[in-house]
Structure formats: C-alpha cells, structure tokens
Amino acid sequence: MSSEPSYSEFKPFLAQSVGYGVVVGVGFFFAAIMLILTTLQRKFFKFSPTSSEEFTSASRSVKPGLVCCGIVSAWTWSATLLQSSTAAYTFGVSGPWWYGVGGTIQVAMFGMVASKVKQNANGAHTFLEIVKTRFGTSAHILFTFYGFLCILLVCGSLLLGGSATVNALTGMNTIAACFLLPIGIAVYVIFGGLRATFICDWSHTIILFIIIYIFIFRAYGTSPAIGSVSRLYDLLEQASIDTPVVGNQGGSYLTMKSNQGLVFGAVTMLSGFTGVFCDQGYWQRAIASHPESTTKAYMLGGISWFAVPWAFASCLGLSARALLNNPNFPTYPSPLSPSQTSAGLAAPAAAAVLMGKGGAITVLLVVFMAVTSAASAELIGVSSLFSYDIYRTYFRPNATGDEIVRVSHYFICFWAVWMGCWATILNAGNIDLGWLFYVQGSILSPAVIPIGLTVSWSKLTKAGVFSGAIGGATLGMLAWMIGCWKIYGQINIPNLAEPYSALCSSLTGLFFSGILTVGVSLWNPADYDFSATRAIATLDDTNISEISGDEIPGGVSDAESQKEKKGASENESSLKQPVSDIIEVGLEKDEEQRIISLKRVFRKAFIYSSILTVIVVILVPLPMFFSHYIFSKKFYTFWTACSIIWAFASGTFCIILPLWESRDEIGTILSLAYRSILGRSSL
Numbered sequence: 001m002s003s004e005p006s007y008s009e010f011k012p013f014l015a016q017s018v019g020y021g022v023v024v025g026v027g028f029f030f031a032a033i034m035l036i037l038t039t040l041q042r043k044f045f046k047f048s049p050t051s052s053e054e055f056t057s058a059s060r061s062v063k064p065g066l067v068c069c070g071i072v073s074a075w076t077w078s079a080t081l082l083q084s085s086t087a088a089y090t091f092g093v094s095g096p097w098w099y100g101v102g103g104t105i106q107v108a109m110f111g112m113v114a115s116k117v118k119q120n121a122n123g124a125h126t127f128l129e130i131v132k133t134r135f136g137t138s139a140h141i142l143f144t145f146y147g148f149l150c151i152l153l154v155c156g157s158l159l160l161g162g163s164a165t166v167n168a169l170t171g172m173n174t175i176a177a178c179f180l181l182p183i184g185i186a187v188y189v190i191f192g193g194l195r196a197t198f199i200c201d202w203s204h205t206i207i208l209f210i211i212i213y214i215f216i217f218r219a220y221g222t223s224p225a226i227g228s229v230s231r232l233y234d235l236l237e238q239a240s241i242d243t244p245v246v247g248n249q250g251g252s253y254l255t256m257k258s259n260q261g262l263v264f265g266a267v268t269m270l271s272g273f274t275g276v277f278c279d280q281g282y283w284q285r286a287i288a289s290h291p292e293s294t295t296k297a298y299m300l301g302g303i304s305w306f307a308v309p310w311a312f313a314s315c316l317g318l319s320a321r322a323l324l325n326n327p328n329f330p331t332y333p334s335p336l337s338p339s340q341t342s343a344g345l346a347a348p349a350a351a352a353v354l355m356g357k358g359g360a361i362t363v364l365l366v367v368f369m370a371v372t373s374a375a376s377a378e379l380i381g382v383s384s385l386f387s388y389d390i391y392r393t394y395f396r397p398n399a400t401g402d403e404i405v406r407v408s409h410y411f412i413c414f415w416a417v418w419m420g421c422w423a424t425i426l427n428a429g430n431i432d433l434g435w436l437f438y439v440q441g442s443i444l445s446p447a448v449i450p451i452g453l454t455v456s457w458s459k460l461t462k463a464g465v466f467s468g469a470i471g472g473a474t475l476g477m478l479a480w481m482i483g484c485w486k487i488y489g490q491i492n493i494p495n496l497a498e499p500y501s502a503l504c505s506s507l508t509g510l511f512f513s514g515i516l517t518v519g520v521s522l523w524n525p526a527d528y529d530f531s532a533t534r535a536i537a538t539l540d541d542t543n544i545s546e547i548s549g550d551e552i553p554g555g556v557s558d559a560e561s562q563k564e565k566k567g568a569s570e571n572e573s574s575l576k577q578p579v580s581d582i583i584e585v586g587l588e589k590d591e592e593q594r595i596i597s598l599k600r601v602f603r604k605a606f607i608y609s610s611i612l613t614v615i616v617v618i619l620v621p622l623p624m625f626f627s628h629y630i631f632s633k634k635f636y637t638f639w640t641a642c643s644i645i646w647a648f649a650s651g652t653f654c655i656i657l658p659l660w661e662s663r664d665e666i667g668t669i670l671s672l673a674y675r676s677i678l679g680r681s682s683l
Contacts, residue, residue, distance in 0.1 A: 007337035010345055011330045012171040012362035013352045019172030022364055027184025027372065034188030034200055066198050067285055067316040071653055073300030074202035074281055074377035076208060077154070078161030078370045082344025083437050084309035087264055088317025089336070089346035092236070092245060092253030093639065094261030094621070096313035101616045102268025108275040108609040111298030112602055113277070114286035116456040118294050119598040120530040123537050127283040128389040130455050133533050135462045136317045142469060144389055146447040150278040151382050152422060153440050155375065159423035161433040162167040162371035164343040168330075169352070174427055179420035182379075185372050186416035189379045190409050199290075202658050204373040209651030212312050215351065215359075216644055219282055219315050223354045225326055226319060229637050233339035235322035239510065243324075243335070253321060254631040256624035260610030263499045265621075267438060270506035274444035277451050281383035295605040303612070311647035312347070314640065316363075320350035342364040342434035357504045375419070379412050386411040428669050435497040441506035442480050442496075446472030446513040453517065457529045465520030472513025480505030510678075 080103070087095025121130045128147055132140035163177035188200060219226050226232050236253045244251020247259030276282050286294055324335050330349045331340065348367075351359035387407045392399045399407070426436075450465045481491055483504030488495040495501060631639065 004529070008331040008334040010168045010170055010219055010336075010340055010349070011344075013330070013357050014364070016171050016173075018361065019166045019177070022361075022368055023166060023172070023177055023180045024184070026365070026368060027181070028187070030200065030203070030372065031184040031187040031201070037199055044397055063661040064294075064300065065654075065661045066202060067288070067294070067297035068301040068304060069205050069654045069658050070198045070201040070285055070377070071282075071298065072105060072305045072308065072650070073208070073373040074285070075107060075276075075301070075305050075374070075611050076205075076370045077158055077374045078155050078165070078344070078367050079433055080309050081312055081367060082161050082165065082347055082433060084313035085317035085320065085347035085350070086341055086344055086434065087261070088313040089320045089341065090245075091258045091261035091264060092248060092255065092321075092448055093314065093318070093636075094256045094258040095264065096310045096317060097256070097621060098146030098261055098265030099268055099313065100102055100270040100306040100308075100310040100323040100581050101265060101621075103275075103309070104616060105609065105613045106271070106272040106383070107282075107302030107305060108299050108605075108612050109284070110276050111295040111302075111605040111609060113452050113453045113456060114294040114298050115598050115602040115605055117283070117286045119602070120455055121533040121536055123535075124287060124533070125388045125498040126280055126287075126384050127451060127455070128280075128385060129536060130533050131451075132389070132393065133536055134454060134528065135299055135465060139462060139465055140389070140393070143447065143451060144385070146278055146444060146451070146469070147280055147385055147389075148382070150274065150444055151280065151378055151385075153443065154275065154279060154281075155419045156426050156431070157373050157391070157436045157440075158371045158378070160426060160431070160436065161344050161420060161582055162367055163347055163423065163427070164345065164433065165367045166364060168340075168343070168345050169348050169364050175420075175424050178423035178427065179417075180420045181368075181371055182375055182416040185376050186412050188378060189376050189383075190412050200376055201373050202655075204369045205651075205654050207369050208308070208366060209647070209655065211362055212315075212647055213306070213651070214362060215315050215354065216311065216647065218359075219319050219350075220640070220644075225323055225328070229640050230633060232318065232322055232635050233636050235534055236318060237326065239309045239321050240369075249628045249630055253318065254509045254636060255629060257623050257628045257630075258625075260499065262625065263503055267441060267499055267502050267506060269504070269617075270438065270445055270510055271441035273448045273510065274441050277448045278444050279378075280385055281377035284377070284381050284384060295601045299605065299608055299612075300653070304654055306616070307643070307647040307650040310428055311643045312644050316347040316350040320346040321355060323350060323353045328356075339432070343432045344434070371681070379415060382415050383408040383411045386415075391514075401411055430493075435493075438497040438499060441598045442476060442502050442509065445506045445509035446470075446476055448510060449514040450517050455533070457521075458530070459521055459525035460517070460528070461521045461524060461526045463524070464517045464519075466515040467520040468517025471516045472509045476505045476509025479508035 082101075084096050084099035087099050117124065117127075117130075121133075121438075124130050124133075128140055128144055131143045151666075159178050159181060162181055163174045166172050166177045167174045219232065220229050223225065226235065233254070240248075240250070240252040240254065245253060245258065245260070249255040249257035286298070320336075323329055324332075326332065330345075330352055331337070336345060336349065348360065348363050351363035353359070355362065375599075387399075387404050391407050392404065396403065446469050450460075450468045453460045454465070480501060481497065484491050484495050484498070484501040487500050487504075488498060
C-alpha cells in the first residue's frame with residue numbers, strides 16, 4: 001500500500017515583525033482613531049457613551065445605511081473570506097455562490113424578526129430579556145446557554161481563521177496572534193460602546209471593498225500569472241483535467257453541478273441561520289436601529305453582503321486552484337494539504353502568487369479587518385448578555401445605568417482575554433476554522449426557530465419552546481453520531497465535521513425543532529398579547545450627559561433625546577406603566593399607528609426575503625445543477641462580470657449611504673470642533 005501523499009510546508013512570505021506590526025500596530029491605530037471619534041462624539045454630540053442606553057443600544061437611533069454597513073462588516077468573518085475561498089478552491093464556481101446564499105437569506109429573513117422586535121419589545125436590550133419576560137427563568141437559562149455557546153463558536157472561528165492566516169503568511173506565533181488580536185478591539189469598544197463599533201464597521205468596510213477591488217483588478221487584469229478572465233478559464237479547465245472534482249459534472253471546476261457543492265450550500269445555509277438568529281450581535285443591531293428603518297437595513301445588508309464572498313472567493317479561491325502549478329505558489333510543487341485547506345489558506349496562497357509580498361500584506365490586512373469588525377460586535381454583544389442577563393437579572397436587579405456601563409467594561413476586558421484562551425484551547429485540540437464552520441449548525445440549529453418565534457408568534461408556549469430546543473438538540477445529536485458512523489465508518493473528531501455528518505445533524509435539529517416547537521404549541525396554544533414585553537423599560541441613567549442643550553447649538557441632552565422618540569417608540573412614562581394600566585388606558589394613538597406601520601413593514605420584509613430566497617436558492621443555481629451545465633468561456637465571463645458589478649454596487653452603497661444619511665451630524669460635529677479649536681487658540 002502506498003503511504004500518505006507528501007505535502008509541502010506553507011512558506012511565509014513576510015517576516016514575523018510584519019505580523020506583529022499588523023496585529024498590534026494597526027490594531028492600536030484603529031483604537032486611537034476610534035478614541036478620537038468617541039471623544040468628539042462625547043463632547044459635541046447629543047449622545048454620550050457614558051449612558052447605558054447609548055453604550056449598549058446606541059440610543060436606538062442608528063440610521064439604515066450605518067446599520068446596513070455594520071451588518072456587512074460584522075457578518076464578514078474571517079470564515080467569510082477564507083472558508084468561501086476554500087469552497088471555491090475545492091468545489092469550483094459553486095462554492096462562492098452557495099457560501100453567499102448561506103449568509104444572505106438569513107440576514108434578509110432576520111429583517112422580519114427585527115421588525116417584530118421594534119413592534120413587540122422596543123425597550124429590550126437583549127433577546128434574552130424578551131425570553132425572560134415572556135417565559136420566565138427556566139427558558140431564560142436555557143437560551144442564555146445557547147447565546148453564550150454561539151458567541152464562543154463565533155469567537156473561535158474568528159481567531160482561529162485570523163491567527164492561521166497570520167501564522168502562514170508571517171510565521172508569527174499562533175498563540176500570540178490569538179491573544180493579541182482582541183486587545184485593540186477591546187480598547188475602542190470599552191470607550192465608545194455600540195456606536196463606536198458601527199463607526200469602526202464603516203471604516204473597515206471601506207478597506208474591505210477596496211482590497212476586493214485590488215484583487216479583482218490584479219487577477220483579471222494586470223497579473224502576469226493570470227491577467228484575464230479568459231486565461232483563468234483556461235487554467236481552470238486544465239485543473240479540471242489534472243485534479244478533477246469528485247461529484248462535479250465532468251470533474252470540472254466550472255459547473256454548478258457539484259454534489260459536494262450542493263451539500264456545502266445546505267450546510268452553509270443551516271449554519272448561517274444559527275450565526276444570525278442565535279447571535280446577540282444581530283439582535284443588538286436590530287435594537288439599535290431606528291424603528292421605521294430596521295427591516296430596510298437588514299434587507300440592504302443581506303444583499304450587499306452577498307457580493308463579499310461571491311466576488312472575493314470567485315477571484316482568490318479559483319485563482320488558488322488555477323495557480324497550483326505556478327512556481328511561486330507557497331506549497332509548490334504540492335497542492336495545499338487537507339489541514340492547510342481546512343485552515344483557510346487558499347486565499348492567502350493565491351494572493352501571494354498574484355501580488356507577491358504586497359498580496360500577502362493585503363490579504364493579511366483584510367483578514368485582520370474581518371476579525372476586528374466581527375469581534376467588536378461579539379464583544380459588545382457578550383457584554384450586554386453579561387451585564388443585563390446575568391448581573392442585572394440574578395445579582396443586582398436594581399442596577400443603575402452607571403453600574404451597567406461599568407460592569408460592561410469589566411466583561412469586555414474579561415472576554416477579550418478569554419477569547420484568546422478559548423482559541424488557544426481549540427488550537428491545542430487541533431480544531432480549526434473548517435471544523436467550527438461545519439459543526440456550528442449541528443450544535444446551534446435546534447435553538448433557531450424557538451428564538452425567532454419568541455418575539456413574533458403569539459401562540460408559542462413555554463412547553464413548545466422547551467420541546468423544540470431540547471428535543472431538536474437530542475435528535476440532532478443522534479443524527480450526527482449515527483450519520484457519521486454510517487457514512488464514514490467511525491465516529492471521531494475529523495469525521496464529525498465532514499459535510500454529510502454536519503448536514504445530517506443540522507437539518508435534523510432545525511427540522512424537528514420546528515415541528516416540535518410549533519406542534520406542541522398548537523396542542524394547547526397561548527394567546528399572548530406582548531403587553532409585558534412592550535413594557536420592558538429602558539434604564540434610567542443616573543448620569544446625565546455632560547453636555548446640555550443650552551451649551552451646544554442644536555445639541556440636546558440624553559434626557560431630552562429620549563423624549564424626542566415619542567413619535568417612533570413608546571415614551572418612557574408609558575413604558576414604565578404597569579401592564580394593567582396599559583390594558584385599562586389602552587395604547588396611545590401614535591403607538592397604535594406605530595404598530596400598524598411595523599406590521600406593514602413585516603409584511604414587506606416577508607415578501608422581499610421570500611423573493612430573494614427563491615431567486616438565489618432556486619431560480620439561479622438549481623436549473624444549472626440539474627441541467628449538468630459546464631460553463632462556456634462566454635458564460636463564465638458573464639458570471640464573473642456579474643460578481644464584479646455586484647461588488648462595486650455594494651461597496652459604493654455601503655460607503656456612501658452612511659455618509660449621506662449622517663451629513664448633518666458630521667457637519668455639526670466638525671463645525672463645533674472647529675469653533676472649539678478657534679476659541680482655544682484665541683485665548
């Protein structure tokens with residue numbers, strides 16, 4: 001019998017000092033920029049991050065462009081760039097498409113849930129607060145477990161993907177990268193709160209799209225290694241002959257008829273639902289957004305995000321496969337080993353060939369941006385869960401806004417350190433990005449439907465929630481083990497993360513969780529009117545903004561700004577009324593109008609997300625799959641052109657819209673800062 005094939009070590013293109021420079025230097029550079037912006041906001045803007053509502057919820061006033069940009073940035077994990085490129089490298093053109101589908105439709109569908117949050121729990125800070133109010137302590141504990149488990153898996157994916165890329169390109173110590181990556185992020189999250197993460201998301205999104213454009217122009221235009229779409233097509237045709245893909249039509253990388261790609265797409269969609277619905281970061285953005293524009297922001301965010309994995313992976317992932325025989329390929333003359341592929345090194349390898357050291361630095365920077373933007377969302381999300389759902393719920397029920405902010409700071413520091421420890425533990429256990437990607441859906445899928453229905457379905461019962469979450473998890477685990485054993489012959493850690501094992505578990509967990517949740521609830525349905533969740537009140541902050549409306553022209557204090565929200569949400573006095581008073585007095589007319597408007601928004605979100613799902617899941621890929629079509633050169637050129645156009649449209653939208661929407665506030669802050677500088681210089 002022949003021995004295992006030999007593989008080459010991934011040769012670092014950069015010195016270790018470059019890795020430390022990016023991780024530490026660039027990290028603290030962004031932290032410094034965010035501190036400056038936060039200082040300007042605190043001094044010249046009506047919302048101060050010393051307020052608990054501003055720190056954890058951005059005063060529920062973020063406009064749709066910035067929310068959209070935040071969704072794109074926070075949903076662009078290191079896996080978005082690395083795992084999608086791995087899929088392209090492994091399956092061909094179907095990989096980037098299915099990865100994009102696996103994140104877009106969930107964000108669009110979450111827009112429906114976001115509208116229900118604004119309609120039925122506008123004063124909530126976390127989704128667990130809604131669970132506690134509706135179903136009590138036992139359900140709250142159950143979903144607290146799922147909430148923290150989701151954040152653990154996400155943080156593990158972020159740091160493992162990021163540290164593996166830094167290590168491969170620079171030789172920087174993996175454990176050092178795991179601990180150093182979160183530090184700069186924690187600094188600006190502590191000082192700026194949720195609004196700072198939105199601002200940072202916007203700056204990261206600019207860099208993300210610029211780098212995508214650089215790779216597009218390089219691969220399809222100026223690189224001697226490829227230089228055109230036609231040349232890349234020819235190289236992929238040759239790769240299909242040299243190393244055909246099992247399960248693809250004709251072994252080709254240029255077909256949507258990919259059995260492995262289809263399974264990957266199914267796993268990605270199921271994993272995507274867990275990454276959105278179970279992650280406090282997405283609920284946080286729904287809570288923070290302006291009520292009337294929440295759903296619009298999520299729809300736009302999902303559509304804009306689709307361009308990131310599709311364009312990036314179609315460029316770098318396919319280039320990696322096409323350039324295997326190039327002498328500059330990091331593992332030449334061998335292909336990437338299974339462990340290197342699973343670690344997400346296809347994109348770094350292609351970048352290094354296309355642009356040399358410049359490509360290595362560029363991909364290092366974009367992965368760093370992905371890690372920091374998504375990790376900042378996780379840090380503010382986990383601090384909210386700690387402060388509101390553990391500290392305030394079980395230890396200090398009367399905690400003031402000042403205490404909540406202070407405790408949030410402590411928990412952010414703690415979690416930034418724990419993230420490094422957690423990633424180090426996973427790395428020591430030989431768990432990598434690919435393993436976590438496939439396993440995430442298996443573990444979290446039973447919680448998706450119960451969590452989503454908690455804020456949106458009046459007939460849901462506590463028995464239904466527990467039956468769905470626990471029963472679905474039990475059946476999902478059984479399907480995971482049995483499927484792994486039957487398909488791969490034995491149950492072990494690598495086999496549990498194989499696509500078919502993960503699909504058996506994720507699909508079973510989600511499907512039976514939904515059946516049990518809905519079925520048990522309909523057996524003895526509730527008739528919940530959401531009056532208790534609508535009565536969840538925002539905190540009374542003991543600290544008032546340092547700036548009063550009299551001190552700054554056009555400025556208002558935090559207290560005044562809360563009153564201004566009367567037309568868009570319940571005012572504070574009505575929020576704090578006992579439920580019985582609300583029932584006796586009835587909702588105010590403007591509140592009734594708000595709920596009617598949000599119901600209309602929900603219906604629109606349902607229609608739009610359904611149309612989007614039908615197009616990207618059925619109309620585009622499935623006819624090509626069942627027709628066994630292999631792309632011609634002309635069609636591949638058209639396919640690539642569509643990905644490029646989508647990327648340019650999304651980038652333009654994400655960069656310009658937030659600036660346009662906030663032009664008045666930006667002008668006011670800059671004007672007041674200029675006056676302040678002039679006033680000091682004249683003294």
